[in-house]
Amino acid sequence: MPFSARTRARYIQQLQSEQYDLLVIGGGITGAGIALDAITRGLKVCLIEKSDFASGTSSRSTKLIHGGLRYLKQREFGIVREVGQERAILYKNAPHIVIPERMLLPIVEGGSLGKYSTSLGLYVYDRLAGVEKDERRNMLSKEETIETEPLLNTEILKGGGMYVEYRSDDARLTIEVLKTAVEKGALCVNYVSFESFTHNAGEKVAGAECMDVLSGDKMFIKAKKIINACGPWVDNLRKKDNSLKKKRLHLTKGIHIVIKKERLPIKQAVYFDVQDGRMIFAIPRGKKVYIGTTDTNYKESTDFPFATKEDVEYTLKAANHMFPSVKLTADDVESTWAGLRPLIHEDGKNPSDLSRKDEIFISDSNLISIAGGKLTGFRKMAERSVNVVCKQLKLEEGREFPKCTTEFIKLSGGHLDKYPADFARDLQEDFKQYYLDDVLDLVLKYGSNTQYILAAAQTNFKNNLLLAEAEYCLENEMTNNTADFIIRRSGRLYFERPELNGCLDNLDAYFNQQLNYTPDTAKKNLHDFEAEYKAVVAFKE
Numbered sequence: 001m002p003f004s005a006r007t008r009a010r011y012i013q014q015l016q017s018e019q020y021d022l023l024v025i026g027g028g029i030t031g032a033g034i035a036l037d038a039i040t041r042g043l044k045v046c047l048i049e050k051s052d053f054a055s056g057t058s059s060r061s062t063k064l065i066h067g068g069l070r071y072l073k074q075r076e077f078g079i080v081r082e083v084g085q086e087r088a089i090l091y092k093n094a095p096h097i098v099i100p101e102r103m104l105l106p107i108v109e110g111g112s113l114g115k116y117s118t119s120l121g122l123y124v125y126d127r128l129a130g131v132e133k134d135e136r137r138n139m140l141s142k143e144e145t146i147e148t149e150p151l152l153n154t155e156i157l158k159g160g161g162m163y164v165e166y167r168s169d170d171a172r173l174t175i176e177v178l179k180t181a182v183e184k185g186a187l188c189v190n191y192v193s194f195e196s197f198t199h200n201a202g203e204k205v206a207g208a209e210c211m212d213v214l215s216g217d218k219m220f221i222k223a224k225k226i227i228n229a230c231g232p233w234v235d236n237l238r239k240k241d242n243s244l245k246k247k248r249l250h251l252t253k254g255i256h257i258v259i260k261k262e263r264l265p266i267k268q269a270v271y272f273d274v275q276d277g278r279m280i281f282a283i284p285r286g287k288k289v290y291i292g293t294t295d296t297n298y299k300e301s302t303d304f305p306f307a308t309k310e311d312v313e314y315t316l317k318a319a320n321h322m323f324p325s326v327k328l329t330a331d332d333v334e335s336t337w338a339g340l341r342p343l344i345h346e347d348g349k350n351p352s353d354l355s356r357k358d359e360i361f362i363s364d365s366n367l368i369s370i371a372g373g374k375l376t377g378f379r380k381m382a383e384r385s386v387n388v389v390c391k392q393l394k395l396e397e398g399r400e401f402p403k404c405t406t407e408f409i410k411l412s413g414g415h416l417d418k419y420p421a422d423f424a425r426d427l428q429e430d431f432k433q434y435y436l437d438d439v440l441d442l443v444l445k446y447g448s449n450t451q452y453i454l455a456a457a458q459t460n461f462k463n464n465l466l467l468a469e470a471e472y473c474l475e476n477e478m479t480n481n482t483a484d485f486i487i488r489r490s491g492r493l494y495f496e497r498p499e500l501n502g503c504l505d506n507l508d509a510y511f512n513q514q515l516n517y518t519p520d521t522a523k524k525n526l527h528d529f530e531a532e533y534k535a536v537v538a539f540k541e
């Protein structure tokens, strides 16, 4: 089944015309992982997402596939072990978007870790997370650390530890998981919002009243089981299910800032102490570096978190303390993003001390809600949730379901037989008219699917790579408008905001024409995009 915005109307019909074994509500990484797991176990699955896929927290994280080093401090050894194993699995299945990144951990006076505790911590971490031998920790003297990263604050520096994290792109990971689920038969549709539950005679949830956000039409979806994978919105659905009891979500906000790499020319990623006892990352990505994150209690609108002036000042201050010669100011910040952690509340705990564990709640009406967790652990979260569904269906209908096999499934785009850089070099041999950098840039987003973009650019788009990329996303990733493309599919709003000016009108015209939008819809799309375009620099107002 194609995953095209052009055929979305047909899928809206299909959502209403059949009964599903499982309806997944929420198209972030958690919902995507559940759809993939469930379809591969033989369930009839559909997934709805009220906005664009990954538009919630799953496009607003630090974009790391963690080995979970920070959980050592909280003594969450189980999480360290699980996410370490998951990282290795993801690297195997999605090598185009899970990239090893050398990470320097400076040891500083007054910092949270001393030389010996860092060495021991990294040692334990290597063992627990099953880190490959050549990626294990390497402790550095003060001189070696300065040589490795001359921009560090030498006045407070005592030494360093080098280890390896894996950089990813959260929204692209989500979309690759969804594409794989769709290839296997799941029906996943964006811009369909859940409104209320319907129930069977036994007062168990049996479906949902929903709305096609693009047309405003109401619809009913029938499903034997429903999983609420709404991330920070999980409690909204639990409220509608009358099952919001003692255990609730605790939302905390984290922001990142993006600056030109020439303003902070670090040689590798750095995970460094902030004076308040927290730690934040500075991570190079192409010609930019992003820095974050914060962790503050959040009680405002779940739909529109953004980085405030205080958030940005805090992050700049932390960066300037660790890299004193660069003297970053708010003028250097090209873009920001803010995300909400859907954590589970624990009385009396600070945001940074709350557990990142996931938890499944099953209500009296049998709504299955999953909350907490990490991007990195999405596959195991999916396995646990789908196990619940299979167990219930087995009891009720006597059906047998296989065990989870997603560990062995390559994600869409993940069919690389070599490192992404080598894959790009080989591909460029066949498409010599394009620069290697441009091909590599595409490979790091679309992996083995890049060949379709290059071929389309050559034959249908007079070598215009950007339009060919947009066409690929429209046809294969249910991309409905410029915002979906620029923000979630390609990350350009965050990482290339100043460079976007010249191409937005073209893209807008392209989507409006291809999807036959009326002038009113085109205007609304433009308005929505402009709101997001401004929100990433809202701290300047």
Ligand SMILES: Cc1cc2nc3c(=O)[nH]c(=O)nc-3n(C[C@H](O)[C@H](O)[C@H](O)COP(=O)(O)OP(=O)(O)OC[C@H]3O[C@@H](n4cnc5c(N)ncnc54)[C@H](O)[C@@H]3O)c2cc1C
Pocket: 025, 026, 027, 028, 029, 030, 031, 048, 049, 050, 051, 052, 053, 054, 055, 056, 057, 058, 059, 060, 061, 062, 063, 064, 065, 066, 192, 193, 194, 195, 229, 230, 231, 232, 233, 252, 253, 254, 255, 293, 338, 339, 340, 341, 342, 372, 373, 374, 375, 376, 377
């Ligand atoms: C600042 C920050 C940094 C982080 N860094 C990392 C990291 O580096 N590594 C890592 O592993 N994890 C990280 N995390 C955690 C990780 O990002 C989250 O755990 C994960 O993205 C949550 O995904 P989710 O699918 O549960 O939620 P979401 O991505 O928010 O998805 C929920 C979806 O449900 C949809 N929805 C809501 N209501 C409805 C409705 N009524 N109808 C239909 N759909 C609905 C929303 O639109 C949304 O798209 C970070 C989190 C934050 C905030």
